Amino acid sequence: xxxxxxxxxxxKEQVALSGPSLLPLTLLLAGAGALAVxxxxxxxxxxxxxxxxxxxxxxxxxxRGRDAIVVTGLRLPRTVIAVVVGAxxxxxxxxxxxxxxxPLASPTTLGINAGAGFAVVVAIYALHLTRxxxxxxxxxxxxxxxxxxxxxxxxxxxxxxxVRLALGGVVxxxxxxxxxxxxxxxxSRTLDEARFWLAGSLSGRTLDVxxxxxxxxxxxxxxxxxxxxxxNTLALGDDSAQAxxxxxxxxRVAGGIAVVLLAGSAVAVAGPVAFIGLAxxxxxxxxxxxxxxxxxxxxxxxxxxLLLAADVLGRVVxxxxxxxxxxxxxxxxxxxxxxxxxxxxx
Amino acid sequence: MSGTAVxxxxxxxxxxxxxxxxxxxxxxxxxxxxxxxxxxxxxxxxVTTGQxxxxxxxxxxxxxxxxxPADVLVVQDFRAPRMxxxxxxxxxxxxxxxxxxxxxxxPLASPDVMGVTGGASFGAVVLLATGTSQTLIPVAALxxxxxxxxxxxxxxxxxxxxxxRLVLVGLAVxxxxxxxxxxxxxxxxxxxxxSALQWTTxxxxxxxxxxxxxxxxxxxxxxxxxxxxxxxxAVLDLGDDSAGGxxxxxxxxxxxxxxxxxxLASLAAxxxxxxxxxALAVPHLVRFAAGPPTAGTLVxxxxxxxxLLLAADLVVQHLLPVKGLPVGVVTATLGAPWLxxxxxxxxxxxxxxxx
Numbered sequence: 001x002x003x004x005x006x007x008x009x010x011x012k013e014q015v016a017l018s019g020p021s022l023l024p025l026t027l028l029l030a031g032a033g034a035l036a037v038x039x040x041x042x043x044x045x046x047x048x049x050x051x052x053x054x055x056x057x058x059x060x061x062x063x064r065g066r067d068a069i070v071v072t073g074l075r076l077p078r079t080v081i082a083v084v085v086g087a088x089x090x091x092x093x094x095x096x097x098x099x100x101x102x103p104l105a106s107p108t109t110l111g112i113n114a115g116a117g118f119a120v121v122v123a124i125y126a127l128h129l130t131r132x133x134x135x136x137x138x139x140x141x142x143x144x145x146x147x148x149x150x151x152x153x154x155x156x157x158x159x160x161x162x163v164r165l166a167l168g169g170v171v172x173x174x175x176x177x178x179x180x181x182x183x184x185x186x187x188s189r190t191l192d193e194a195r196f197w198l199a200g201s202l203s204g205r206t207l208d209v210x211x212x213x214x215x216x217x218x219x220x221x222x223x224x225x226x227x228x229x230x231x232n233t234l235a236l237g238d239d240s241a242q243a244x245x246x247x248x249x250x251x252r253v254a255g256g257i258a259v260v261l262l263a264g265s266a267v268a269v270a271g272p273v274a275f276i277g278l279a280x281x282x283x284x285x286x287x288x289x290x291x292x293x294x295x296x297x298x299x300x301x302x303x304x305x306l307l308l309a310a311d312v313l314g315r316v317v318x319x320x321x322x323x324x325x326x327x328x329x330x331x332x333x334x335x336x337x338x339x340x341x342x343x344x345x346x
Numbered sequence: 347m348s349g350t351a352v353x354x355x356x357x358x359x360x361x362x363x364x365x366x367x368x369x370x371x372x373x374x375x376x377x378x379x380x381x382x383x384x385x386x387x388x389x390x391x392x393v394t395t396g397q398x399x400x401x402x403x404x405x406x407x408x409x410x411x412x413x414x415p416a417d418v419l420v421v422q423d424f425r426a427p428r429m430x431x432x433x434x435x436x437x438x439x440x441x442x443x444x445x446x447x448x449x450x451x452x453p454l455a456s457p458d459v460m461g462v463t464g465g466a467s468f469g470a471v472v473l474l475a476t477g478t479s480q481t482l483i484p485v486a487a488l489x490x491x492x493x494x495x496x497x498x499x500x501x502x503x504x505x506x507x508x509x510x511r512l513v514l515v516g517l518a519v520x521x522x523x524x525x526x527x528x529x530x531x532x533x534x535x536x537x538x539x540x541s542a543l544q545w546t547t548x549x550x551x552x553x554x555x556x557x558x559x560x561x562x563x564x565x566x567x568x569x570x571x572x573x574x575x576x577x578x579x580a581v582l583d584l585g586d587d588s589a590g591g592x593x594x595x596x597x598x599x600x601x602x603x604x605x606x607x608x609x610l611a612s613l614a615a616x617x618x619x620x621x622x623x624x625a626l627a628v629p630h631l632v633r634f635a636a637g638p639p640t641a642g643t644l645v646x647x648x649x650x651x652x653x654l655l656l657a658a659d660l661v662v663q664h665l666l667p668v669k670g671l672p673v674g675v676v677t678a679t680l681g682a683p684w685l686x687x688x689x690x691x692x693x694x695x696x697x698x699x700x701x
Contacts, residue, residue, distance in 0.1 A: 102453075102454060103510070103514070104454040104459060104513065104517065105454070109454065153689065163453050164689055166453065166454055167453050167630065167685075167689070168686070168689065170454055171623075171678075171682050172682075174622050174623045174626070174678040174682070175678045175679055177622070178547070178622065178623075178675045178676070178677070178678040178679055179675075179679070181547050181672075181675050182668070182671055182675045184543060185540070185543060185544070185668075185670070185671055185672070185675070186668050186671075188536060188537075188540055191536065191539060191540060192536045192539075195531055195532055199528050199529075199531075199532050274521070275521050275525075279517075279518075279521075282514060323529070326528070327529045328525075330521045330522060330525030330528075331522060331525050331526075331529075333521065334518040334519070334521045334522030334525070335518070335522070336518075337515075337517065337518040338501040338514075338518035340514075341502075341511050341514035341515045341518065342501060342511065
């Protein structure tokens with residue numbers, strides 16, 4: 001990570017090492033509070049606004065009526081999916097940046113989104129699918145295949161070379177993207193169907209979409225949390241980490257698999273939402289520093305926060321229609337990232 | 347090339363100091379010569395093939411205005427502008443990518459990452475949305491690219507330029523502009539979405555001589571600036587502290603280099619639209635093949651970019667069953683195998699010492 005080099009940050013880190021600082025924990029708690037507010041907003045706001053007491057009624061007291069049906073039938077599944085997908089993308093991004101030691105890395109640069117996109121576009125073209133629910137398995141298969149291929153390319157005498165992992169992933173991503181575009185340019189029916197899915201959206205998803213990928217999500221999350229302490233050591237460089245007794249190769253393989261499982265599931269559910277996996281780790285790092293033990297849990301909060309906020313905003317700005325969450329999250333996250341980046345120490 | 351590598355390894359390591367440099371220079375010259383020959387072959391192919399097949403001698407003479415007026419018309423007005431546009435854009439993208447990767451010390455840095463691509467697509471798609479004539483699209487693409495550079499400067503400059511901040515700001519600019527393009531693609535009616543998609547992948551259709559000479563001249567000027575600045579780039583490679591110790595104003599140098607690289611990429615995008623992959627892959631290809639960066643490898647990056655883009659354009663025009671695909675769809679497919687092969691070759695333990 002670049003900020004490790006700058007004297008400014010390292011002083012801050014010395015402070016953090018000398019005694020448990022309360023600031024990061026406070027920030028995490030504040031993030032969790034903001035997430036709760038976003039969940040409430042996501043349940044209450046939409047093309048039809050519902051007052052909060054009615055929402056609570058519908059959730060806990062078996063409320064009846066149209067409002068209750070909207071809350072429990074449409075908005076609750078959507079909110080749950082947004083939280084899960086955001087968390088998966090955030091953690092996947094943090095792990096991807098950790099194992100490649102490259103701040104530009106994200107699930108997207110490992111080819112995962114492009115793999116899912118290509119698989120879905122081919123499925124639409126060849127099998128005439130029309131509903132996002134039918135895309136799930138194609139998306140997951142494509143994502144996993146592309147992600148694993150990128151890692152296979154990067155293997156070098158038992159270890160994964162971080163530079164080649166990032167580079168190979170981007171190469172695969174570009175090839176798959178260009179093939180996706182070729183298919184879409186050749187068949188305008190496919191373009192018309194796929195462009196909405198390719199923007200990344202949460203609309204029209206029910207919990208049925210989530211169940212099939214739940215096991216992979218849980219395994220991926222456990223794997224990611226298990227290797228977080230080792231990611232700190234890995235940030236010192238391969239040689240130092242090896243000397244400190246960290247099995248560098250195995251950590252990197254485990255991290256790669258975690259990223260594929262998490263991001264593959266997320267993309268299967270919501271389509272390729274590109275920006276969360278990239279921005280969430282950077283935002284959290286600017287807030288709590290680059291200790292992965294805080295960074296990964298922080299991403300568990302920041303990812304859903306960003307995604308839910310974007311989703312709610314997308315439902316509000318062009319009522320009664322709505323904007324795709326992938327588009328809004330980039331619009332929302334980009335200025336945030338640019339402003340926060342100004343604070344990066346020289 | 348593997349032949350020379352084997353010979354080099356067998357030779358005892360007592361050669362005079364500077365031997366490695368001389369060896370690299372020879373290798374750069376060899377590769378440069380090969381790419382020049384390849385480029386000439388591709389240029390000949392570009393002017394000879396098409397609906398009207400011309401013999402190479404006739405086509406090349408027609409290129410400089412000699413021979414049958416009909417042939418001259420076909421070659422000079424239809425084939426040459428497209429070919430020259432591919433050459434200029436390829437050189438610009440290759441050199442810009444090489445400069446950005448060295449400047450940011452990051453193998454993933456490229457105009458795509460720094461927002462230029464997003465900006466160029468944004469400009470073109472906005473113009474499509476307003477419904478103005480499509481001849482203005484190159485200007486709009488250039489404007490979009492420069493808009494991205496401006497945003498990069500506004501957010502990235504804060505009493506100096508730090509690499510980490512520029513990278514983050516570049517990511518943010520790219521994401522924001524790409525989202526704007528995405529929004530328009532999703533909201534457009536299907537036919538407009540189709541032509542928007544054409545312009546977000548890059549295409550060489552219907553370039554005219556005025557466009558080619560305007561953008562090409564500007565690219566030539568920017569290339570001159572790039573080679574003048576190369577010495578500063580080499581000093582920056584030593585790291586900020588050493589470069590400062592050698593008396594280089596690192597902030598000013600980095601800003602000049604950045605502006606030059608972004609301008610090159612934007613001009614290329616004005617000619618062809620945002621063609622993916624060339625700026626990212628060609629510098630890596632050159633590094634894998636010719637070793638650590640020098641002024642020579644910068645030239646090689648330019649040549650390599652031109653070869654890749656021209657070859658991709660020829661494939662698009664003549665080899666693909668589906669007509670009308672943009673060139674950006676093919677560059678990655680054509681360039682990726684080379685890069686992957688070189689990456690895997692380098693992974694063999696024998697070559698590790700050379701890496």
